[in-house]
Amino acid sequence: xxxxxxxxxxxxxxxxxxxxxxxxxxxxxxxxxxxxxxxxxxxxxxxxxxxxxxxxxxxxxxxxxxxxxxxxxxxxxxxxxxxxxxxxxxxxxxxxxxxxxxxxxxxxxxxxxxxxxxxxxxxxxxxxxxxx
Amino acid sequence: xxxxxxxxxxxxxxxxxxxxxxxxxxxxxxxxxxxxxxxxxxxxxxxxxxxxxxxxxxxxxxxxxxxxxxxxxxxxxxxxxxxxxxxxxxxxxxxxxxxxxxxxxxxxxxxxxxxxxxxxxxxxxxxxxx
Numbered sequence: 001x002x003x004x005x006x007x008x009x010x011x012x013x014x015x016x017x018x019x020x021x022x023x024x025x026x027x028x029x030x031x032x033x034x035x036x037x038x039x040x041x042x043x044x045x046x047x048x049x050x051x052x053x054x055x056x057x058x059x060x061x062x063x064x065x066x067x068x069x070x071x072x073x074x075x076x077x078x079x080x081x082x083x084x085x086x087x088x089x090x091x092x093x094x095x096x097x098x099x100x101x102x103x104x105x106x107x108x109x110x111x112x113x114x115x116x117x118x119x120x121x122x123x124x125x126x127x128x129x130x131x132x
Numbered sequence: 133x134x135x136x137x138x139x140x141x142x143x144x145x146x147x148x149x150x151x152x153x154x155x156x157x158x159x160x161x162x163x164x165x166x167x168x169x170x171x172x173x174x175x176x177x178x179x180x181x182x183x184x185x186x187x188x189x190x191x192x193x194x195x196x197x198x199x200x201x202x203x204x205x206x207x208x209x210x211x212x213x214x215x216x217x218x219x220x221x222x223x224x225x226x227x228x229x230x231x232x233x234x235x236x237x238x239x240x241x242x243x244x245x246x247x248x249x250x251x252x253x254x255x256x257x258x259x260x261x262x
Binding site (some may be wrong): 029032033035036039040042043046047048049050052053055056057079083086087090093121124125128129 | 163166167169170173177181184185187188189191192195204208211212215218219222247250251253254255257258
């Protein structure tokens with residue numbers, strides 16, 4: 001075995017001043033992790049639909065409860081925010097949007113679009129839900 | 133292997149596909165699955181909205197239709213792959229104990245494969261109408 005080389009480590013979070021792009025980078029990771037475990041809900045829902053009326057009624061009891069609705073609202077935002085925030089990374093991957101004002105604009109755009117899309121989806125959901 | 137007795141330079145170890153032997157494969161697949169989901173998100177949201185307020189029979193009837201099943205299968209495959217890569221990056225960034233890292237990377241693979249297979253099984257079951 002060779003001895004482990006002590007390489008310098010990059011400074012940690014508390015060393016840096018908080019900036020918008022940095023905060024959104026952390027939120028991108030956090031929403032990704034939330035969505036990772038959120039897939040359990042998706043799998044539960046699909047399995048329940050395939051299992052029968054009793055199992056599906058359990059899912060619906062959960063999704064119509066207050067805590068269930070809050071989790072679903074958070075899930076919707078995490079998904080749509082991660083999506084628009086991810087599209088921002090495509091601009092950077094392709095070499096665009098690196099100027100200070102451009103990266104700020106992209107980041108504000110992602111933050112606002114994520115919230116706006118979430119509210120839009122829920123307005124449509126309530127409009128449809130009320131009709132059934 | 134790369135101790136003081138090795139004649140290989142660090143450059144030789146990172147040439148071609150690099151020290152991990154897989155190059156930028158994960159980076160590419162992360163983007164590939166991201167684009168796939170960006171394209172699929174509108175139909176997927178529409179499908180979820182179509183199911184709102186319906187009972188199990190109504191939901192099963194919609195989920196069993198061919199185009200809807202295919203859209204959901206594609207979305208599940210892309211998301212399972214995407215989240216497997218994403219979580220592995222998070223583990224590799226923050227877990228510094230080698231054994232713990234191995235255990236978590238394994239658990240990550242198990243989780244993603246299990247969630248994907250369970251969801252795919254449910255959709256196939258709904259499609260075959262049993």
